[in-house]
Amino acid sequence: MTQYRVLPGPEAYFTPSAARMGIVLPEPGEAHIEGTIVPEEKAMEYAARKLLDAKNPTLHPGPLVLWNWNEKAAKKAKAIKILAETIPARIIPMPDYRPKYPKINPDVEINPNHPNLTIWHNKEDVCLFVGVHCHQANLSLKIIRGGTNCFTIAMCAQAGHEDAMLSFRDATADKILRLAEWVSKLKGARFIRPAEEVTEDDRHSDNVFAKLADGGG
Amino acid sequence: MANELSEVQRSLIGKQNKKGQTYTDPHYLFFEAPRTPAFFTGSEVIKEAIRRASVDVMVAYPITPQSEAAALIGELYAEGYVADYMRGENEFAVMSQCAGAAFGGARVFTTTAGPGTMRAFENFPMWVGARLPIQVIVTCRGINSPLSIQPDTLEIYFLLGTGMLIWHAETAQDFFDWILQAYIVAEQPDVHLPIAVCCDGFFVTHTKDTVMLTPPDMCLPPYDPYRSPVPCMDMETPPVRMMRDPFVMKSNYISYMTHASWQEETRGACERSRKHTIPMIGGLIETENVDAEILIVASGTAVSQGREAIRLLEDEGMRVGLVKIKSLRPFPFEEIREATKHAKHIFVPEFNVIGWLAQEIRAAVPDNHRVIAGPHVAGGMTMPAEVIAEEIQKTLGRHVTSLAGRGS
Numbered sequence: 148m149t150q151y152r153v154l155p156g157p158e159a160y161f162t163p164s165a166a167r168m169g170i171v172l173p174e175p176g177e178a179h180i181e182g183t184i185v186p187e188e189k190a191m192e193y194a195a196r197k198l199l200d201a202k203n204p205t206l207h208p209g210p211l212v213l214w215n216w217n218e219k220a221a222k223k224a225k226a227i228k229i230l231a232e233t234i235p236a237r238i239i240p241m242p243d244y245r246p247k248y249p250k251i252n253p254d255v256e257i258n259p260n261h262p263n264l265t266i267w268h269n270k271e272d273v274c275l276f277v278g279v280h281c282h283q284a285n286l287s288l289k290i291i292r293g294g295t296n297c298f299t300i301a302m303c304a305q306a307g308h309e310d311a312m313l314s315f316r317d318a319t320a321d322k323i324l325r326l327a328e329w330v331s332k333l334k335g336a337r338f339i340r341p342a343e344e345v346t347e348d349d350r351h352s353d354n355v356f357a358k359l360a361d362g363g364g
Numbered sequence: 365m366a367n368e369l370s371e372v373q374r375s376l377i378g379k380q381n382k383k384g385q386t387y388t389d390p391h392y393l394f395f396e397a398p399r400t401p402a403f404f405t406g407s408e409v410i411k412e413a414i415r416r417a418s419v420d421v422m423v424a425y426p427i428t429p430q431s432e433a434a435a436l437i438g439e440l441y442a443e444g445y446v447a448d449y450m451r452g453e454n455e456f457a458v459m460s461q462c463a464g465a466a467f468g469g470a471r472v473f474t475t476t477a478g479p480g481t482m483r484a485f486e487n488f489p490m491w492v493g494a495r496l497p498i499q500v501i502v503t504c505r506g507i508n509s510p511l512s513i514q515p516d517t518l519e520i521y522f523l524l525g526t527g528m529l530i531w532h533a534e535t536a537q538d539f540f541d542w543i544l545q546a547y548i549v550a551e552q553p554d555v556h557l558p559i560a561v562c563c564d565g566f567f568v569t570h571t572k573d574t575v576m577l578t579p580p581d582m583c584l585p586p587y588d589p590y591r592s593p594v595p596c597m598d599m600e601t602p603p604v605r606m607m608r609d610p611f612v613m614k615s616n617y618i619s620y621m622t623h624a625s626w627q628e629e630t631r632g633a634c635e636r637s638r639k640h641t642i643p644m645i646g647g648l649i650e651t652e653n654v655d656a657e658i659l660i661v662a663s664g665t666a667v668s669q670g671r672e673a674i675r676l677l678e679d680e681g682m683r684v685g686l687v688k689i690k691s692l693r694p695f696p697f698e699e700i701r702e703a704t705k706h707a708k709h710i711f712v713p714e715f716n717v718i719g720w721l722a723q724e725i726r727a728a729v730p731d732n733h734r735v736i737a738g739p740h741v742a743g744g745m746t747m748p749a750e751v752i753a754e755e756i757q758k759t760l761g762r763h764v765t766s767l768a769g770r771g772s
Binding site: 161162163164165166167171172210244246259260261263280281282283285286289290293294305306307309310 | 495552553554556591592593594595618619621622624625626628629631632633635636639
C-alpha cells in the first residue's frame, strides 16, 4: 500500500507519474480522491464542494466533446455547459494537442504541452478536465501538478486518471449532470435536468466501428 | 477484469465475422471455452493463436527462427483470417509499417528475432510513446558477431528499457494463450502499449508440444481504436487536425518537461497493466515450494530446465523451490520479494552471457548477496538440467562430478 498522495503542487522539478508511485485507478462505480479509492457519490460531493469553494473554477473541455462528432459528444457538451453555468465556472477549451509557439493565448485555450501557462495566467485554483484523450490529459495533469498549486479534477470517459487529485471514470452526460446536481444541492438551489432527447442517430452513435464486423478481422 | 471491452466490442459478441467465426467474450474464450489437444510446433501455435485474434494487419520479414511463423500467417491471410498482410523491406520497415497501421486504428501483429529485433529497434520506444498496442513476437536468438542463429535471450535485455510490455513464454501453451490475452491487456485504454511476447527461439518455435487449443470458430472481438488514449488517425472522423504532430522540438524547460511527463506517462501505463495482466495470465509469476531455502528463479525455457534440475536434486535429497517469471515488464518486484523471503540461495539460470534477469532480481530483493547469477549458457548452447543442479551443489559446497568433465 503506497503512502503517496496526489496533492496540489508544485510537486517537483520532475513530476512522477502517480501510477508509478503506487496509485491505482478506481473500478466502475468508484472514483479516487488524492489517490484514495472512494464510492463515486462521495467524490461527487467532494468535487462539487471544491468547485464551489474555488475562486477561479475552470472547466477544460477537450476535442472529444468540443466537436459534434456523435450524439454522445453533443450531449456531453450540453451537460458541461450546464455544469459551468451551475457552478458558475469559466470554460477554457483544449481544442487540440499541437505544441504551439511562440506560445498559446492563455485567455482562450489550454495546451497539454504547457498547461501551466493557462493555469497561472488565469489563477485557476480548481480545474476540471473532460473530453481530453487520456494520454494528453495525464500529460497535462502531471505538468500542472508539477508546477502549479491548482486542484485538478478529471471527468474521464475511460478508466480515470491517477494524475488528477480527483478522478471519475466512465463519464457520461448523465454523470456530468449528476455533478451539476451536486453543485446545486450544496448551493441549496433547485436543479432541473434537461429533457432527454433520443434520436435515431443517438441509437447508432458509436456504430462507425461496427462496420468492421463485416470486413475486418 | 473491469471495463475489459468497449460498448461497441460488447455489441459484437455473438456475431460472426466473414470467416464464420463468432466474436467471443475473451473471458469465456480464455477460461471456459472447450479445448482440444493438438501436437504443434511453436510456430504453428502462433498461427493458431492469430487465427483466433481478429488481426487486421500483419507485416512480415524473414529472419530465423521466426520465418516459419511469419510465413504461416501468410497462409491465414490467403484463407481470409487476417485482413491485410505484406512483406516489409527489412525489420526497420516492418516495425514502421506496423506503426502506420496501428496509427490508423488496426490490430497489428508481427514477428521478429535476434538481429531483426536490433535492426528495428528505433521503432519500439516510438510505438510506446505513440501508445500503439502492437503485438510483436520475439523468438529470441543470438545477436552477436560472428553470426549465430541459435537460441540466446540477450535481445530481451535491450527491450527491457523501451517501455513496452514484455512477457516471456516458457512453453507453446503459454504462447498460444498469451498471444490472445496480450491483445486484451495491451488494448485497455489505461494501458494501450505495445507488447512483446517473447520465447526462446527453436526451443519453443521448432519443437512440437501438446497444446490445448480453443475452438477455431471462436475469435476475439476486434480492436476498438476509439478507446485509444491518443486520437485515432481516422480521416472520416473530425477533427482530423488532432493527428499526432512531431513532438515539441524546442530547447527550453517546458519542452523538456513535456517529454519527461510523456515518458512518465508511458511508464505509468505499464504499471497500470498489472491489474489487467494478473487475472489474465494468472499472476506475473508462478511459484512452487517457495518455503524451500534454495530457489530457482527463471523465465522462458530456463524454467523448464529448472524444473528438471529440481527433480534431479530431489533424488539427491535436496528440496528446491521454483519461481517462474512470466511478465518482465511490468516486473514483479513485490511478488518476487514475497516469493523469495525464505530463500537463503536464489539461483538464476539464463540463456545469455550477461545475466540480465539476475540483475533485475538483485535490484528487487533485500539481502541480494543471496542471488547467484547462473548458470549461464550463451550462443545457442543448451543448458542441461545437470548443469543447474551442479551449480547449486557446488555453491552449497557439495562434491559433484562435473558434467563438463564427462568423457575426459
